[in-house]
Amino acid sequence: MNAVAPHEILSSRLLNHPREQVFEAFSDPARLTLWFGPAGFTSTFETFDFRPGGEWVFVFHGPNGVDHPNRSRFVEVVRPACIVYDHVVPPRFRMTMTLEEEAGGTRLTWRMAFEAASLCEALKGVCVPANEENFDRLEAQLSRS
Numbered sequence: 001m002n003a004v005a006p007h008e009i010l011s012s013r014l015l016n017h018p019r020e021q022v023f024e025a026f027s028d029p030a031r032l033t034l035w036f037g038p039a040g041f042t043s044t045f046e047t048f049d050f051r052p053g054g055e056w057v058f059v060f061h062g063p064n065g066v067d068h069p070n071r072s073r074f075v076e077v078v079r080p081a082c083i084v085y086d087h088v089v090p091p092r093f094r095m096t097m098t099l100e101e102e103a104g105g106t107r108l109t110w111r112m113a114f115e116a117a118s119l120c121e122a123l124k125g126v127c128v129p130a131n132e133e134n135f136d137r138l139e140a141q142l143s144r145s
Helices: 019-027 029-035 117-144
Strands: 008-015 042-048 055-061 067-078 082-087 093-102 105-114
Touching: 008 117, 019 029, 019 082, 019 093, 019 105, 019 117, 029 042, 029 117, 105 117
Parallel strands: none
Antiparallel strands: 008 105, 042 055, 055 067, 067 082, 082 093, 093 105
């Protein structure tokens, strides 16, 4: 695994599912909305244009009733190996998702690159556990498929 820069958060999990299946869980908005987000959150997608230059606009609905608008732009989509998007509203970051075959499953790695190390440090306490909750929800979704 590559080194982590001060402005980055790296999260990774080995999933016991084929790479194409893991990729499909993200590329299909009907499936993505079932698992994407921290535990207890739901989402409503307005736009999901899954191609380089395409927009992804959605709202996370928190378990406390607070809505969190999100807007991203896809930078790169390479089936079934890589998805890169820019989260274009605060907090701004680039998410690089890689899917690598490993031990009969898929190593899913999320690299979140923020504009500044100080912003990254301020968000680590939220993002690191939230990413793990995303992976938990993804595993559960994949197991139901």
